[in-house]
Amino acid sequence: MRVLLSLTAVALCVAGASAGALPAFLKACSASDAKLDQCIEKVIEVGGPKFTDGIPALGIAPLDPLQLGTVIVNNPALKLTFQDTVVTGLKGFRLNSYKMNGAKNKATIDFTANVTLKANYDIDGQVLILPIRGNGPAKIKITNLNIVIKYDFDTRDGHWVITNYKDNYKMDRAQFKFSNLFGGNKELAETTHRFTNENWEIIMQEIAPPAIKGIIKSCVEVVNSFFDKVPAAELLLP
């Protein structure tokens, strides 16, 4: 009797975990759809913003706000650390395109978002010839951050998994606000701010690799944890 009960419990658990896991705000496309990419684009456009809130019932973490933790820029001329980094704005993303090659298990997603990074910074070094030093709250606003992720996926035990990816990114502009530069020396801080914002590309060349790679890695991880919870057959109807 006890064996039977626990077997039933296991069966119910398995059924519960594998059937109907897809949240209502996401609609599955059909693999036979002649315009499959367009169908998936629609799903991402419609359901994506809600997806960035996270799905507590499935244990899926939010992408907006995204907790990025510590970001370290380690350049001989510029030591910069961001702590407790939080990224907002992915929810307002614009999908440029989604393309899937099911036969080759490859897909590409291209999207743009205005994002803001907030963190506690600690900076010490030089930007071009200008010394920069300070610590305190920092804010970086990135206008039209365009991210392209090309990924390979596999199906394991009925679930998709992103096995590998390559990314590209570019942006229109970045603006910085470093509070408390030079221990609060207003004149020095103002000059430095103007200089860093005029030369945002040089500074972003240092900050972007660790920060934006971190954002992309988090996106891939969240999507993988979603794939892990929802069977492929529920995402793409046979």
Ligand SMILES: *[C@@H]1O[C@H](CO)[C@@H](O)[C@H](O)[C@H]1NC(C)=O
């Ligand atoms: C980002 O903001 C700019 C200017 O504020 C706006 O023109 C652009 O459409 C926004 N981009 C996205 C992806 O929302």
